[in-house]
Amino acid sequence: MNTIENKVAAVPVTEELSLVRAAKQGDDAAFEELVRRYDRNVFRIAQHITQNREDAEDVVQEAFLKAYGNLAKFQEQSKFYTWLVRIAVNEALMKLRRRRPERTVSLDEDIKTEDDSLPREIADWSPNPEQLYNQSELREILSKTIQGLPPGFRTVFVLRDVEGLSTEETAAALDLSVPAVKSRLLRARLQLRERLGRYFQKRESGDGIQ
Amino acid sequence: MKCAEFLQELTNYLDGVLDQKTKGELENHLSWCHNCYVVCDTTKKTIEIYRDSQLYELPEDLRSRLRSAIMTKCQEHKKARP
Numbered sequence: 191m192n193t194i195e196n197k198v199a200a201v202p203v204t205e206e207l208s209l210v211r212a213a214k215q216g217d218d219a220a221f222e223e224l225v226r227r228y229d230r231n232v233f234r235i236a237q238h239i240t241q242n243r244e245d246a247e248d249v250v251q252e253a254f255l256k257a258y259g260n261l262a263k264f265q266e267q268s269k270f271y272t273w274l275v276r277i278a279v280n281e282a283l284m285k286l287r288r289r290r291p292e293r294t295v296s297l298d299e300d301i302k303t304e305d306d307s308l309p310r311e312i313a314d315w316s317p318n319p320e321q322l323y324n325q326s327e328l329r330e331i332l333s334k335t336i337q338g339l340p341p342g343f344r345t346v347f348v349l350r351d352v353e354g355l356s357t358e359e360t361a362a363a364l365d366l367s368v369p370a371v372k373s374r375l376l377r378a379r380l381q382l383r384e385r386l387g388r389y390f391q392k393r394e395s396g397d398g399i400q
Numbered sequence: 401m402k403c404a405e406f407l408q409e410l411t412n413y414l415d416g417v418l419d420q421k422t423k424g425e426l427e428n429h430l431s432w433c434h435n436c437y438v439v440c441d442t443t444k445k446t447i448e449i450y451r452d453s454q455l456y457e458l459p460e461d462l463r464s465r466l467r468s469a470i471m472t473k474c475q476e477h478k479k480a481r482p
Contacts, residue, residue, distance in 0.1 A: 309407075314438045336450070
């Protein structure tokens with residue numbers, strides 16, 4: 191079995207850095223180019239976390255505005271994108287907290303039991319599961335499924351597996367340790383797999399994990 | 401290798417960051433344990449489906465509206481604190 195390929199193209203760091211430096215000097219066209227480069231990513235991340243379109247739009251605006259206002263403080267020790275993601279994740283989590291004050295929303299919220307993610311459903315999926323549904327049904331399923339994950343899990347999943355950040359970059363963006371990122375990622379992946387199985391599996395059941 | 405140990409290494413395996421020895425042990429486990437093979441395969445599909453899904457794409461009209469709102473606010477910020 192092959193490992194997964196990272197299809198997210200890396201932006202040349204030097205090019206990004208020259209835009210950042212120009213923006214720091216007051217070149218707004220350079221900053222606008224950075225917006226153009228990363229607005230889609232920030233929107234996707236924000237909507238994965240907040241699960242709300244209006245909140246995601248606000249996060250895009252607030253994250254870029256904050257980045258603009260704090261550009262002088264950006265030390266250039268990480269990629270600008272990682273720094274921006276960190277700002278966006280914080281803004282998104284704040285939105286979520288405001289919307290759900292009754293529930294604690296934290297990246298530190300962890301795992302209830304050691305084996306909450308152990309596979310219970312082992313049945314194999316249809317050969318091309320995504321073709322069982324049309325585009326909009328599939329999006330609905332994926333959206334509903336990821337919504338069921340705790341925010342801390344879906345945040346790690348979207349940064350690592352959707353946006354293609356490395357484990358180290360994800361850890362830096364979320365202020366988590368590398369082992370914490372790995373543990374959340376494993377659980378997020380296994381929980382999503384289990385939930386998607388309801389839609390994608392063949393109709394025979396497996397006989398449980400040993 | 402037991403199934404639980406396999407699961408612990410699953411993320412490292414899918415990310416291709418295992419040393420040769422552990423990778424070999426894992427693949428040996430996969431060759432006879434059908435359940436773990438299915439879990440591994442469907443987890444990989446889960447990741448690929450999300451990655452390729454274009455979920456939450458930013459529509460172009462909204463994108464330009466957001467960008468111009470951002471740049472307007474940046475200008476105001478600059479004027480307020482030159």
